[in-house]
Amino acid sequence: MFLSRRSIRASSSLLSTAARSTRNASSLVYIEHKDGKLNDSVLHAVTAAKQVKGDLNAIIIGTEEEVGKVTEEVKRIDGFSKIYTASSPDYAHGLAEAITPVLTKFLDSSNPTTHLFSAHTAVNKDLFPRLSGSLNVSMIADIISLSHTDGPQEETVFKRPIYAGNAILEIKTTKEKDRVRVVTVRTTAFDKATLGEGNGAEVVQVEAVGSSSPTKHLSEELTISSRPDLSSAPxxxxxxxxxxxxxxxxxxxxxxxxxxxxxxxxxxxxxxxxxxxxxxxxxxxxxxxxxxxxxxxxxxxxxxxxxxxxxxxxxxxxxxxxxxxxxxxxxxxxxxxxxxxxxxxxxxxxxxxx
Ligand SMILES: Cc1cc2nc3c(=O)[nH]c(=O)nc-3n(C[C@H](O)[C@H](O)[C@H](O)COP(=O)(O)OP(=O)(O)OC[C@H]3O[C@@H](n4cnc5c(N)ncnc54)[C@H](O)[C@@H]3O)c2cc1C
CATH class of the missing domain: 3.40.50.1220 (TPP-binding domain)
Structure with missing residues (x-):
């Protein structure tokens, strides 16, 4: 069958509208880790994600070894129904250029989630804007609160500080307009979810996607300190x-x-x-x-x-x-x-x- 450009555009927009309206409200937490160790800031993002009605799932991306170790930690977080994992040697060092294609493909599949959360960390300040650009959705950064209403008029309202905290911006989103809300969370505004027994989340493997980016990780220099971490010290x-x-x-x-x-x-x-x-x-x-x-x-x-x-x-x-x-x-x-x-x-x- 021959389709003109116009009809291809029309049918793809129909498809995306259908896909959007069939998405059930849910949230997915991107699990930031370093060398197979869960970054604690994720636990604050989990608390924010729990405020969205519907399923709560997690996604871990890294090398096979890293994913194996982090999955064990994530299984101990209460509330996850599924833990999606994607592993490849390309995902070592968590470069945004390498991670974006696999996350984009996953989030564009049939019904993965309506909300993606992670903490507003240096790593996610790099990854999340790139991802929202790749998905062509808005980037909702550094939120301090959210409220979610499910049902036909499904809507999520986020608040975030602007002008160095002198004003608070309120952002209303619906799944009709933003099929995935890509959100980073200010860790100080949400308590940490606790690590306990977990609730037996099912682990589901996601197909790895390669990246054509020429960006390569060469080396890193870390400031090692025996003092408590500034971001989380009491x-x-x-x-x-x-x-x-x-x-x-x-x-x-x-x-x-x-x-x-x-x-x-x-x-x-x-x-x-x-x-x-x-x-x-x-x-x-x-x-x-x-x-x-x-x-x-x-x-x-x-x-x-x-x-x-x-x-x-x-x-x-x-x-x-x-x-x-x-x-x-x-x-x-x-x-x-x-x-x-x-x-x-x-x-x-x-x-x-x-
Ligand atoms: C876009 C932008 C982003 C910025 N981001 C940041 C940021 O992230 N963080 C940040 O801190 N600033 C930031 N700044 C800079 C900010 O505006 C101030 O210039 C900076 O915070 C001042 O630092 P300070 O208080 O150490 O120095 P000063 O303003 O010079 O203050 C020094 C203070 O020390 C007191 N003092 C002097 N001697 C003594 C003494 N012997 N005993 C006791 N007290 C003494 C003085 O009374 C004075 O109050 C930003 C500015 C811009 C424009």
Missing amino acids: RVVSGGRALKSAEQFNGVMEPLADSLSAAIGASRAAVDAGYADNSLQVGQTGKVVAPELYMAVGISGAIQHLAGMKESKMIVAINKDPDAPIFQVADHGLVADLFTAVPELTEKIKAAKA
Whole structure:
């Protein structure tokens, strides 16, 4: 049968409309991992995904060895009906260029899911926009809440902060318009799903798809630290430009962090000046943290910094300027010179613990 271009377009749009309307509401969690170890941030995405009615499934992509190890961990997460797996040596290092084709093919198959979730991590900031481009759907990034209504008028409403957290954007989506909602989740806004016995999820293999991308993984340099991970530490002490040099930054902040078993963070000014490593930056263009305790030392409290820490449960600020904006968000403030106040405080904490 000969079909004109116009009729091909018409029939494919009919097909896609039919495919869309037959999709049942469900969610799928993309399982981020590193060398076969589950990235804990996934557990926050699972909590968000559970708010969508319908089935909850997971997809793991990696080398055969990685997939085998991660599957065992994922089986312990409650709520998954199915764990889809795709393995190939091409998927080593989780390059977005290699993973996108297999995810695209899977998500374009008959009824895989209406929502794809993962955490708003560096890896997914690379993968998810590429994937949504490949699927030709919107990218819904860094959400802090969602509500889902099932039924004929199926609709999901997402909220995400914009303008460094000064406004909240509400995004309404329907499966008619977006056959898959591609969503990353702000980890600090959702509790972690717990690892337990799991509920006997069925493991289903998905066909691997090769990539024609010329991008290759050459090497990686990691900043190894024995301190707690900044993004998930229960206590964070951050230093700002006031520390004046890398030596003073380390000399003042490290003993304070040791005394509290805290992670170290920094303002962008401290990072740009070379006092602290770029991986320590907290804020709009750095990491978003919400620890039990956040201590800002010699940090003014610019909105771009607040965007990364203002959800912390308790904020303590030490600044010599009583009008510094950081005091407007602080639960406890100390107007003092940090070079005398911090060593004194560190000694007192150590003495109290002894
Ligand atoms: C697009 C964009 C994105 C950005 N993203 C980020 C981001 O992700 N994170 C971020 O932090 N910033 C970010 N910034 C930069 C931000 O606007 C501020 O410039 C930066 O946060 C200031 O860092 P600071 O508070 O360390 O330095 P300053 O603003 O210089 O403040 C230093 C503070 O230390 C106090 N002080 C000085 N000496 C002492 C002392 N001896 N004892 C006690 N206190 C003292 C001062 O009173 C002052 O309040 C961004 C900016 C832009 C435009």
